[in-house]
Amino acid sequence: MDLPSPVSQKSYERIMRKINLASREVADDSMKNAAKEEVSASGSNEICVSGDGTWKTRGHTSRIGVFSVIGDVTGKVIDVAVLSSYCKGCEKWRGPKSGHSYEEWKLKHQPHCVKNHIGSSSKMEVNGMKEIFQRSVPQRNAKYIKYIGDGDTKTFPELQRTAPYSIEKVECVGHIQKRMGARMRKLKTMNRGKKLSDGKSISGKNRLTDKFIDTITPYYGNAIRQNNSSVSDMRQAIWAIYCHYRSTDEEPMHHFCPIGDTSWCKYQKALATNSASLFKHKNIVPIAVMDEIKPIIAELSAPKLLKKCVCVWGGKTQNANESFKSTVWKYCPKTSGSSI
Numbered sequence: 001m002d003l004p005s006p007v008s009q010k011s012y013e014r015i016m017r018k019i020n021l022a023s024r025e026v027a028d029d030s031m032k033n034a035a036k037e038e039v040s041a042s043g044s045n046e047i048c049v050s051g052d053g054t055w056k057t058r059g060h061t062s063r064i065g066v067f068s069v070i071g072d073v074t075g076k077v078i079d080v081a082v083l084s085s086y087c088k089g090c091e092k093w094r095g096p097k098s099g100h101s102y103e104e105w106k107l108k109h110q111p112h113c114v115k116n117h118i119g120s121s122s123k124m125e126v127n128g129m130k131e132i133f134q135r136s137v138p139q140r141n142a143k144y145i146k147y148i149g150d151g152d153t154k155t156f157p158e159l160q161r162t163a164p165y166s167i168e169k170v171e172c173v174g175h176i177q178k179r180m181g182a183r184m185r186k187l188k189t190m191n192r193g194k195k196l197s198d199g200k201s202i203s204g205k206n207r208l209t210d211k212f213i214d215t216i217t218p219y220y221g222n223a224i225r226q227n228n229s230s231v232s233d234m235r236q237a238i239w240a241i242y243c244h245y246r247s248t249d250e251e252p253m254h255h256f257c258p259i260g261d262t263s264w265c266k267y268q269k270a271l272a273t274n275s276a277s278l279f280k281h282k283n284i285v286p287i288a289v290m291d292e293i294k295p296i297i298a299e300l301s302a303p304k305l306l307k308k309c310v311c312v313w314g315g316k317t318q319n320a321n322e323s324f325k326s327t328v329w330k331y332c333p334k335t336s337g338s339s340i
Contacts, residue, residue: 017112027080035078035140038071048072048146048170051132051155052321053125056334062121066328067128069144070320077324078140081128087115126158133163148316150175171308173228174317176300177221183296184213191292198288207289216241220300224309231306238301240265246290249281 007015039045049069055062063086069079089112093105117124136144144163148170149156156169191202202208223237240256244265247253257265261272270279299305309316 031078031080032140034071034074034076035142037074037076038078039142041071041073045141046143046145048148048316049078049144050148050172050316050318050321051129051144052150052318052325053128054325054328055121055124056329056332062124065117065121065124065128066325067125067132068321068324069129069132070324072146072148072316075320078142079132079136081131083117083124083128084114085117085119085121085124087113089113090115122154126155129155129159130162133159133167137164146170148172148318150318169308170316171305172316172318173221173224173309174319176224176305176309177217180220180296180300181213181217183300184208184216184293185210187292187296188213196286196288196292198286200286200288202289202292206283207286208293212285216245224306228310231303231310234306234309235301235303238297242290242294242297245285246287247281248284248287252281 038047038049042048049071051067051069053065053067055066056064064082064084067081067083068077070077089109093102093109095102117127119127133144136142143165144167145165146168147156147159150172156167159167188203188208194201196202200207219241220238223241224234227233227237236256240254240258243253243256244267247267252267254265254267257263257268259268259272261269263269263272267276267279267281270276
């Protein structure tokens with residue numbers, strides 16, 4: 001077949017470097033414009049951003065990590081840091097890493113080396129976010145004074161220590177919501193085979209089932225989102241869920257539920273229409289099970305936790321970051337080899 005000769009490896013790499021350079025410039029301009037839009041929409045250069053990271057492989061062995069901050073108002077990517085503890089070009093040197101020849105090769109390779117992180121993959125997010133925050137003012141003319149993050153115990157304290165301005169953390173409601181399901185499933189596992197105060201196990205029909213957990217978890221999240229301007233209102237809404245499910249015909253506990261005929265609580269609706277005497281509780285969760293759940297409700301309705309979720313503009317989430325991560329790995333599949 002009369003086909004042209006394939007491009008040489010050196011030519012291919014030269015072309016890819018040019019494409020990479022052009023792509024970086026376009027991406028940087030786009031993110032700078034996104035920062036300007038966020039500042040304009042916020043009415044100040046002190047803005048709220050959501051930050052999160054993603055890794056090429058699961059676990060603590062990933063060599064590549066991508067970290068982003070996204071504007072809370074516009075939902076646009078403001079800055080990205082890509083860290084790698086691996087460089088394919090470095091593998092081309094086969095000899096001992098010492099001597100004149102190695103130093104000469106290293107000097108030539110250095111401008112093209114993509115390894116920009118030394119340390120564990122778990123430390124990547126800390127370093128990536130530090131890099132983003134430290135260049136926020138000189139490159140984006142913005143201060144990320146509110147940081148929407150998950151329950152990560154390393155990143156935010158390090159940002160507080162190293163950022164050139166003070167930062168306040170706003171908890172991601174989505175991650176807080178997940179804690180309810182996680183705590184209840186852990187409770188179910190830990191009590192497997194044990195008998196509760198009523199002589200029965202914690203799981204089973206009309207007890208602590210996966211369906212019940214999947215039902216109460218979003219209710220907990222909604223209680224936070226719908227009352228995000230007041231800690232006391234959040235707490236009341238959360239305890240309303242608990243008391244609602246604990247209620248029986250003999251002991252109705254709907255005092256925290258919204259009142260009136262538009263309430264989601266059927267008992268309160270019945271009260272509003274003067275038909276409470278005819279009301280019968282259905283799908284009652286046994287008191288023994290609810291007593292086991294109570295410490296979890298108390299923990300996840302603690303004022304210290306809920307204060308982090310208070311926000312005038314609504315419950316904050318990292319959904320935009322999750323969407324961005326999905327886009328990244330759509331175009332750079334985790335199943336195929338790649339480097340930065």
